[in-house]
Every structure is written in C-alpha cells, then in structure tokens.
Amino acid sequence: xxxxxxxxxxxxxxxxxxxxxxxxxxxxxxxxxxxxxxxxxxxxxxxxxxxxxxxxxxxxxxxxxxxxxxxxxxxxxxxxxxxxxxxxxxxxxxxxxxxxxxxxxxxxxxxxxxxxxxxxxxxxxxxxxxxxxxxxxxxxxxxxxxxxxxxxxxxxxxxxxxxxxxxxxxxxxxxxxxxxxxxxxxxxxxxxxxxxxxxxxxxxxxxxxxxxxxxxxxxxxxxxxxxxxxxxxxxxx
Amino acid sequence: xxxxxxxxxxxxxxxxxxxxxxxxxxxxxxxxxxxxxxxxxxxxxxxxxxxxxxxxxxxxxxxxxxxxxxxxxxxxxxxxxxxxxxxxxxxxxxxxxxxxxxxxxxxxxxxxxxxxxxxxxxxxxxxxxxxxxxxxxxxxxxxxxxxxxxxxxxxxxxxxxxxxxxxxxxxxxxxxxxxxxxxxxxxxxxx
Numbered sequence: 409x410x411x412x413x414x415x416x417x418x419x420x421x422x423x424x425x426x427x428x429x430x431x432x433x434x435x436x437x438x439x440x441x442x443x444x445x446x447x448x449x450x451x452x453x454x455x456x457x458x459x460x461x462x463x464x465x466x467x468x469x470x471x472x473x474x475x476x477x478x479x480x481x482x483x484x485x486x487x488x489x490x491x492x493x494x495x496x497x498x499x500x501x502x503x504x505x506x507x508x509x510x511x512x513x514x515x516x517x518x519x520x521x522x523x524x525x526x527x528x529x530x531x532x533x534x535x536x537x538x539x540x541x542x543x544x545x546x547x548x549x550x551x552x553x554x555x556x557x558x559x560x561x562x563x564x565x566x567x568x569x570x571x572x573x574x575x576x577x578x579x580x581x582x583x584x585x586x587x588x589x590x591x592x593x594x595x596x597x598x599x600x601x602x603x604x605x606x607x608x609x610x611x612x613x614x615x616x617x618x619x620x621x622x623x624x625x626x627x628x629x630x631x632x633x634x635x636x637x638x639x640x641x642x643x644x645x
Numbered sequence: 646x647x648x649x650x651x652x653x654x655x656x657x658x659x660x661x662x663x664x665x666x667x668x669x670x671x672x673x674x675x676x677x678x679x680x681x682x683x684x685x686x687x688x689x690x691x692x693x694x695x696x697x698x699x700x701x702x703x704x705x706x707x708x709x710x711x712x713x714x715x716x717x718x719x720x721x722x723x724x725x726x727x728x729x730x731x732x733x734x735x736x737x738x739x740x741x742x743x744x745x746x747x748x749x750x751x752x753x754x755x756x757x758x759x760x761x762x763x764x765x766x767x768x769x770x771x772x773x774x775x776x777x778x779x780x781x782x783x784x785x786x787x788x789x790x791x792x793x794x795x796x797x798x799x800x801x802x803x804x805x806x807x808x809x810x811x812x813x814x815x816x817x818x819x820x821x822x823x824x825x826x827x828x829x830x831x832x833x834x835x836x
Binding site: 412413415417419420423424425426427429432434435436437438439440441442443444445446447448449450451452453454455456457458491492493494495504505506508514515516518519530531532566568570574575576577579580581582583597598600601605606607609610631632633634 | 753760767
C-alpha cells in the first residue's frame, strides 16, 4: 500500500529571506552559491518529530523564576498561537525560545558584549502548545545589543523562537520583534525579508487586554507554519 | 494565511537549544544496524563553522516514520523516535548515533534509497539549509533514487552520499561533511 501524501503549502515569493544577503556580513562565506534542488514532497518532508506525548522535561514557560531572585527589567507576557496556513492549530508542538537579558547580554560564553549578566536570568525556555496551538511565556523585555556586522550596528530587541509544526518541511526558527523599535529600519537581518507585510508579521503587537495590572506588559505573537495543502494541486517538479 | 518568515538562529543559541542526549537516537534500543553519522561543517573558505545546529529526521529500520501521516503497512518501532539534534564543536565537528533507515516511497510511490533528512541552522544562514545523507554501500538503490537522479552535476550528487568507515571496536561511521559554499559545495534541497 502506498501512503497518500498531501504536499505542504508553497510559500509566496518574498516571504523567506534569501541565503545571500551581503548587508548581513556573515552570509558572505556561508550562503551557498548554487540554487537548491527542488524536492517533491514525500513522507520524508510531510512527517516530522512529535513531542507532546513523550516530553519528559519540566515545561519552562516562566523565565522570571529561574534564579534565586527576580531578574531585572521590564516584565512581559508573550502569548500567541502556532497555526498552519488554513488557521488550524498546531497542538502539541515544541516551541523553544531564547533571548538576551534586559541589558542586552546573552548567557552564552561567546557573548562578549560589555553589559552585565543577570544572575537571575537565564533567558531560555520552552513549551508544548496546547489544544488550541496556544503558548504563553512570562519573561522580561530583552535589551538591544551591539554586533560587529558594521560600525556601530545594534540589533533591535528580539526573542528567538524555534518551532516544529506538522512535518520536516514546516520546521522554522525565527525572531520576534517589538513594535516601535527604531532599530528595525536599520537592521539587515530584519530587512532581509523582501516582503514588507511578511517583515511586519514578525513584530509582536502590544495588547492592553493581555497586560496584567501592576505586573507585566502583554505582547501577542502568532506563528504561521506550512501545513498540508487544503486543495489538491500539482506537486511542483 | 502566509507562513511566518525565517530569521537566523544567530551565534548565541547553544545554551538554549543544545540537548546532549538528542544526538544519540538509539538510547531506547531501536531496531536495526547502529551506526554513526559524523563530519564537519565548513564555510566558503574551508574554515570550520563553530556555531551550527544540525537536526536529523529519518524513518526506522523498516522504512516507516514515527508520525501519524505515515500510514504505510510497515512495523513501527516504539523505541525509535527518528529525530536528533547536535551542535557542532569549535572545529565544526558533529556526530549522531542512529540506525540505518529503511526505504520510503517518493511522491510517485517509487522507492527512495535509504536517507536521513538534515536541517542546518547557523549564524549567517537567514533560513535553514536542508540536505540528505545517503549511504555509499547502497549503490543500486542510490542509482535509482529520484532526488539523487535529479541532481545533474556528478560532484554535487556525490556530496549527498556518505562514505562508510569501519574500524575495529567502533560503530561503523558514515562520514558526511557539509560544505556551505564553494567548489565542493554540498547539494542543498528546496523542500
């Protein structure tokens, strides 16, 4: 018996950044020069790891209580959903996030930025999405930090997200940004995404309804992943 | 709805994403021949990439994926999840311990040669790279594989075929280097 394969959605042009983007200096020696070879989806691409049922580690969705005391910085709630192109929730998928502390410093041995580490902030967490594809993290707002891409370059404040979704073809690592950040216009990583609408969907939305009075500011951030195509189309070959 | 855009994993992910037990896919006692898949990640100057994250996804020894969408009439393996992750070391080296996967059908139902699907994330990669590891002792199956056959350039095709090394007292190792750029660039796939 041959299993039926429903290929995943195609992505419109302009949504994904190119590999070669000279303004982001690190692409220059790492971006492949040859075009990737198209693969028609088989079981290899439409299946992927599942985590919900056998996840054995404690969930770490509160990044503000990982040390002995509370971290410094502006407390924020980040809430959202992981859904596919048809709006179907991706339940039970692993979502990992990591970020700099309020001063713009990562807990990583190679981060040499002259800003203080916060002994009460590790800056890494993960969750499994609920039945509605939902997730909620309590953390602190990360600071901007300098990087050596060009003279006096600063990354806008961001939180890294890693998410799996329905299959190998939907695997995504991205970054969440904050509304109104003046560094976005100057950032080559953000601006590597050709389509302006696609770029803006990586900016979280301040939501006063999500904010918790006297405690934390609320930001919404939804992640849309490729999923099985709803209408049968020719597989691109 | 349009899928979210990718952004680079950046240089500072190891403390958050490294899960050391995930580089061995066989700890629960999977069926099949245990092997290592190991190699280095190199940039366009041939220099090691010290900050890459690799993930593998593969079928079990009978050619079935541990996923609900795989409805093939083949035995599952409750002791094999099929997913692995490894961070490279300062010399760009990585290693997975796994089992050789069985064959799974391609989009038209024809058998594919046994392969392991690979994702590569790194600073300087705005989106992941995808490739496949094939096995050099499966010559006949490789010769018929649809993806390998679609790669016109012989050296690019050869870049996906890992060479087996047998050493006494050690697991057989399939050597698979990932060259991001340049003359010997690995063939990458658009999935």
